[in-house]
Amino acid sequence: MSDLDARINEHFAGFVVRKDLVKAVKGNAIVPTYVLEYLLGQYCATDDEASIATGIETVKEILRKHYVHRSEAGLIQSTIKEKGRYKVIDQISVSLNEKTDSYEATFDNLGIKKVAVDSGTIKAHPKLLVTGVWCIADVQYEFSEDARISPWILETIKPIQIAKVDYESYRAARENFGTDDWIDLLMQSIGFNPEAFGRRAKLLQLMRLIPFVERNYNIIELGPKGTGKSHIYSEFSPHGQLISGGEVSIPKLFVNNSNGRIGLVGYWDVVAFDEFAGREKTANKALVDIMKNYMANKTFSRGVNPMGAEASFAFVGNTDHNVPFMLKNSDLFEALPPQFHDSAFIDRLHAYLPGWEIDVIRGEMFTKGYGFIVDYLAEILRHLRQEDFSHRPDLHFKISEKISTRDRDAIYKTMSGLLKLIFPNGGETAEDVEELLRLAMESRKRVKDQLARIDSTYPEVDFYYLGSDGTKRRVTTVEEEEYPQFYYLKPALDPKEQEQTETSTDGGDAASDAGGAGSASGTAAEPILAAKTDVKPALEEGHHVFTEDRKGISYDRLFGPYIAGASKIIVTDPYVRFFYQIRNMMEFVEMVIRRKSPEDQISVHLVTGPDDGNVAKQRELLDSIADACVGSGVAFTWAFDGTGTAHARDIVTDTGWKIVLDRGLDIFQAPIRKDGFSLGDRLQEHRVIKGFYVTYVRNGEG
Template identity: 30%
Template structure:
């Protein structure tokens, strides 16, 4: 669960463009007790078992023409054909589709538990070739074995209990280093807490946020590289891939991920698709999408909008959404975004902010955050601790409680009952930040529509446990 991170010294791994969860796996396997990495061994492992997309043609040749079996560390998806009962797989990173593959029944019986853990699973995959039986039966690449990629076991209760041994400041440093930041590089606790905001949708279902920040503050890295349970859209994306493919009758990526972060929204052409942002609005409100063919896509993912902002626009009391696409100029769309992250509070990334020292493995920590999403006890504690004023707006209330719950999971995971956290800590580190994040959305709603001007978030208070 622990690895020595030196992101300046281990820059050789960055040349392979590995996500952090896979990077930590490699480093852990080639690191001694003092944190020194066998660079040659790690490099050979990566080149042997973690091929690039352009290596796939050579791998196919080895499998089909040289009759070799190969092992690679890759992402795999499975498909069960309802009509025939045949089981196939795809390797999305290499463009290998279901029609060209097969999983023999004995392999399926041995590996199905691990292959069905999620829509996409990382693991050591052994591949071979099933030759054509006759002219009517094509040859296929077959799965010979699958070993789940997880060099440890996650014990959520152990993690919660461990929090009791640390002060809040110590815990902040643990969390930051787990997601590849060096706590010593930040000026104060406030800066550290600003980074923590980005992790809120990692631990809470259907939490919708928007962050506007200057370039270079690391938002794309955090949402795109830390967790295999999330997905960063950088560049183009189709409505079919993101939400629902009506032709294939297949759910989009929002149905399978913990969060979907839409990067560079100011320049994103797909945000001009009125049907797409209408679907996003429906998902943010109802946690589902009703397709035109009657199919219902159920969604646990939070939607996170990311954009760069000029220095002159870094003011929550002015129109910060002026240069953003049309849906951000409409109150119904904005109202379904729970909170705003002021990315300008974060320093620009520099070498001093890169993790250094013993830290939680990023893959372990992202798995813990994934499991925290299914724990309802924290929301029950939030409900018990918050005193709501009469006639509080329902959307404001839900937004604040959802953000508040995420803060509680991240900062105080050891809390099992309302009595386990002081009113002061709950108010300062959970409730007030949640109200502040929602208040900015309220202010922007008032700017884009004068009918909303002057409306404020409810003034919640903390009930003494």
């Protein structure tokens, strides 16, 4: 156990659990993490290994006996009938049957409906009327001759959430942790190993929690898939609800005018919209309008009566392109459905979390350390919604008076959320505040800068704050610093005007200022290629033979000039099966990434054959290449040859070139293994090759 884990157990005994235990007990139970940790918290909230082992078996037994698998619903129904009563763990929702003037429950996994529920239960747990809630319930079976009466009766029900927490004890215990340790504790609480993340990466992860501590907070996160954008909202808290962006309706979200029943915003602290992006998606204009009004004013109208709510909105979705492509050709909101790609809607977002900065989730990122039982932390965060920390930064810094009220409110709400998470008891230093203030301002600036691109009526704003010494400290976004040649473009301009803008901004050499992107592609490398390889500098058809045991050959020199300008590359090689062969494929992709301009989007598709001895490992390694490419501007996909008879080894581009290879990508001899370092491990030009040939053929019009 680490020193941090020891102190966590010392100061939060009974409220923490070892995070890897969730996998140990989950099995094939399809339940949120907070349900499992609720049970673990009853039996495993300790650092005693013997007690943990016993507790794990107890939780497994509870799940085995009482969690309802849909495939075993009939068996559980029979058990209830034979025993007369039985305890189940299931997702339960309730509706009012107006014909019988009674409440009826539906058990999602158990598959029973019209289960009688008394009014007292509904008054105690009104969320049951809105959506499914995970509960531990006692169900009775009493058969009646009257077919109108359901034999199923809900005797007792207990939503799975902790009853009460002592917030003052939580604040007092915070004093025993430094800022870095507290951030690591929060990271472990949401399941991540802090050692796998840098400081900024940790803060970006914690930003996902702000909707749980701030009322009426609106955040958007767009980025590559597989980065865990929706995980927090679906698994972390019983007070958050994740819904598909395509399943939103006014009655479900706000109010049903036919019966006057309030929707999700009235019962949940956070409503998250999953898969929100997608240019092909459509949304009801009336829904967009009522959402804009609610996001701005915390109210919505039902007829003539305005109603208020406190639910925060989180919008998460996948981007179609990388950052430089979006900045050059559109804007960072380009993936939104057309109805939401609206300046009035976007202006109501308090923060844009840059999802492209968050790594694809990998196994080594998960923690085996201790963290808060998520249900306990969820209750603490809910309590913090009552407090307001937004003006605490004013003790150290002054935000520019030129920033609008809406921008200022957004910055303050983000600051308040971060301070509640990291400094619930106060005590933050000026350095701590400045770090968080810059992140909060950057998150709003990202929204405002894109608004200026989308709608010319929005003025550009100078985001800065004043230090205690009166010095002006300007805030920029990361992508603004990384791609200045694209960040200040106006996509509405004519392409020729764009070029003039680039020339005037960058002194006529924007590509070079972007880190040499221009020299990495095109023909700059061809004179070197002529001097060091058998391939001629001009892109000509031809057949070239390379003798064994020579050096100086690389994928870049063989293929680079012929894939320049391609947006789609298909590699056919039936023998990309073993580790070293898949590593060759990875190096080919790396070569494509190095040569492309930052804003270009290129797809690389591999067609290969299965490794009959170890297909699972082969799949894992090939998938890891796809994961590694996320955010690079190169999309890697692969597939097994459907016929199983392919023997061709070639590379085909959509620019009209076909490169035929007798060995495929497997042109290098295996290195001689020894301790220490080898240039051959790092640079292809220093590897000894096998004998092979390559043929360049024009395959159509390029």
